Amino acid sequence: MDLRLTEEQQLLRQAVREFAEAEIRPHVMAWDEAQAFSMDLLPKLAALGLMGIQVPESWGGSDMSAVAYCICIEELARVDPSIALSVAAHNGLCVAHLRVFGNEQQRQEFLPPLTAGRHLGAWGLTEASSGSDAAAMRTLAVQDGGNWILNGSKQFITHGRIGGTMVVMAVTDRAPGKVGHSAFVIPHGHPGMTAGKKENKLGMRASDTSEVIFQDCKVPAAAMLGKPGEGFQQAMRILDAGRIGIAALAVGLAQGAYEAARRYALERRQFSRPIAEFQAIRWKLADMATRIEAARLLTYRAAWLRDQKAERTSTESSIAKLYASEIAVRAAEECVQIHGGYGFVKDYPAEKFFRDVKLCTIGEGTSEIQRLLIGRQLIGR
Numbered sequence: 001m002d003l004r005l006t007e008e009q010q011l012l013r014q015a016v017r018e019f020a021e022a023e024i025r026p027h028v029m030a031w032d033e034a035q036a037f038s039m040d041l042l043p044k045l046a047a048l049g050l051m052g053i054q055v056p057e058s059w060g061g062s063d064m065s066a067v068a069y070c071i072c073i074e075e076l077a078r079v080d081p082s083i084a085l086s087v088a089a090h091n092g093l094c095v096a097h098l099r100v101f102g103n104e105q106q107r108q109e110f111l112p113p114l115t116a117g118r119h120l121g122a123w124g125l126t127e128a129s130s131g132s133d134a135a136a137m138r139t140l141a142v143q144d145g146g147n148w149i150l151n152g153s154k155q156f157i158t159h160g161r162i163g164g165t166m167v168v169m170a171v172t173d174r175a176p177g178k179v180g181h182s183a184f185v186i187p188h189g190h191p192g193m194t195a196g197k198k199e200n201k202l203g204m205r206a207s208d209t210s211e212v213i214f215q216d217c218k219v220p221a222a223a224m225l226g227k228p229g230e231g232f233q234q235a236m237r238i239l240d241a242g243r244i245g246i247a248a249l250a251v252g253l254a255q256g257a258y259e260a261a262r263r264y265a266l267e268r269r270q271f272s273r274p275i276a277e278f279q280a281i282r283w284k285l286a287d288m289a290t291r292i293e294a295a296r297l298l299t300y301r302a303a304w305l306r307d308q309k310a311e312r313t314s315t316e317s318s319i320a321k322l323y324a325s326e327i328a329v330r331a332a333e334e335c336v337q338i339h340g341g342y343g344f345v346k347d348y349p350a351e352k353f354f355r356d357v358k359l360c361t362i363g364e365g366t367s368e369i370q371r372l373l374i375g376r377q378l379i380g381r
Contacts, residue, residue, distance in 0.1 A: 003297065005071075012068055016075040019048055020083075028080045031206035032352060035198075037086055037120075037162060038206075045087065046117025050076075053091050055099055059107050060115035066241075066303035070248035074296075077252025078259070081356040082206035084249045085363075086120065089158035089207070092245040093238060094121025097167045098185060101225045101234050110165050110185060119164020119188065124154035124212055125235050132369050135179050135232060139214060141170035146221050148172070148184065150214040153196065160210035161195040164188045168212075169231045181231035184223045192217030203355035240314050241306060242364050243321040247299040250324035250360040251292060254331035257353040258288045261335040264348070275338070284338060288331050295324035315377040322370035325360035332357040 005013070023044055031038060045051050053069045055061020064072075069091070077084035095114050098107060098121075114121050130136040139152025150170050154160070166186050173180025186193055196211030226234060262285055265276035275281050302316040332353040336343035343350035361367045 003300070009068060009071060012064075013071050013075055015048065016050070016072050017078070019044070020076055020079040024076070024079050024083055028206075028349075028352070029346065031080070031082065033205075035200070035205045037082075037159075037208050039162070041083070042117035042120070044117075046115065050087055051090065051117045052095060052111065052115025055095060055111055055115050059099070059111035061099075061111070062115075066244065066306040067300055070244065070251075070299055070303045073245050073248040074252035074255070077249045078256040080206065081249060081253045081256075081353070082204045084252060085204050085207040085359070086158065088242070088245040088249055089123065090114070090121045092242040093123035093158075094163070094165060094167050096241060097123060097183065097225065097234065097238050098165075100238070101183065101230075102185070105222070106185060106225065110187075114165060120159045120162060122157055122159040122163030122166040122212070123238075124157050124160075124166055124168035126154060126156050128153070128155045132366060134235065135181075137169065137171060137181065139168070139170040140174075141172045141182060141184065143172070144218070147218050148221065148224065150184070150192070150217040150219065152214050154212045154214075156199065156209055157212050159208050160212045161198055162208050166193070166212065167225065168214075169235055170214075172228050172231075179232045180229050181235075182228050183225040183231035183234050184219055185225055186217070186219055186223060190217065190219065202358065203352070204359050205355075239364055240312065240317050243317040243370075244299060244302045244306070244313070246360060246364050247295070247302070247317070247320040247324040250321075250328035250357070251296045251299055253353060253357055253360065254288070254292045254295065254324070254328040257328075257331045257335035257350070257357075258285070258292060260349045260353070261285065261288065261331075261338040264339055264342070264350075281338060284334050288334055291327040292331065295320070295327050298323055315374055318365070318370040318373045321365065322367055322374070325357075326367060328357050328360050 049062035052061030053064050056063050073084050073088050127137050141148045141150045169181050169183050172182040192215050194213050196213045198210040265281050266274050268275045298320040302320045305313045335350045336354050339350045342348050
């Protein structure tokens with residue numbers, strides 16, 4: 001494994017970084033205060049190829065590698081983790097599910113509008129009573145002739161109110177001891193599917209999160225992705241890859257926090273010299289930089305394995321997600337600490353990184369779930 005980025009990957013990093021600095025940074029706090037994702041950003045993201053990063057060109061995508069995907073998410077998160085989260089959820093969940101498990105007709109119908117930035121994708125697994133225990137979901141799909149009728153609700157859905165296409169998991173077989181879940185693709189505004197409560201979040205506030213309610217929502221049999229009963233395993237495979245994206249997001253957030261802390265430490269003077277000259281601050285910066293580089297390498301390794309068509313990357317994905325998310329929390333905390341009182345006010349980026357970062361240890365599998373998954377692999381279960 002060559003750890004050096006290719007010239008193409010370096011150019012990609014530069015392009016996404018310049019885009020984030022020009023199109024996102026000036027609006028970060030305004031979008032955060034408004035708790036709204038700017039839909040005006042979609043065609044700009046699409047023009048850079050960021051709405052279908054790993055989708056083949058035949059369906060309108062950019063056909064990039066998994067490592068390139070990590071670079072894109074990392075560079076967006078370095079400036080605004082909220083936007084990176086939306087792009088990661090769109091690409092790594094909804095679009096990925098359609099790309100991997102959709103049939104040709106479903107891909108041709110749904111992927112081009114998503115990759116062109118005409119609308120966002122949403123993905124529905126979590127429910128109020130089934131978070132980490134995803135198999136305990138209650139949303140039910142009952143067959144009715146050539147249709148399926150869905151009833152239930154999904155919780156904490158990224159783009160639940162503004163997503164144009166949603167992939168949703170529902171129970172189709174309630175036989176005891178059987179995980180009979182299936183996946184369906186449903187366009188926004190379909191009769192019987194409505195957005196519920198919009199969440200008022202601690203962080204990642206520019207990324208829309210809400211409840212989605214299904215009430216006698218009738219969809220045709222052609223809306224099912226794959227075969228009946230395959231939905232849960234499909235979801236677990238999507239999460240395997242999706243966790244690499246969240247790891248990249250955490251790396252980017254940590255990098256942004258580190259850069260903000262370093263910049264402030266070089267500018268802030270106390271006792272007649274920059275605080276960066278004090279050993280206590282230098283050691284904080286050194287520890288941050290070391291942990292970030294380790295997290296980046298773990299993340300790129302997991303992505304590289306996917307590019308090599310490794311059969312499963314569950315352990316590597318979980319290790320990368322666990323470590324990157326937890327060191328990002330440390331980096332954001334140290335960023336606030338180095339800023340001192342200024343780290344507690346919105347005039348500086350430290351407090352937003354601090355608010356945003358905690359979701360990295362919760363979304364797409366908590367740190368506890370990652371340790372559970374890693375532990376199972378270690379003992380061969």
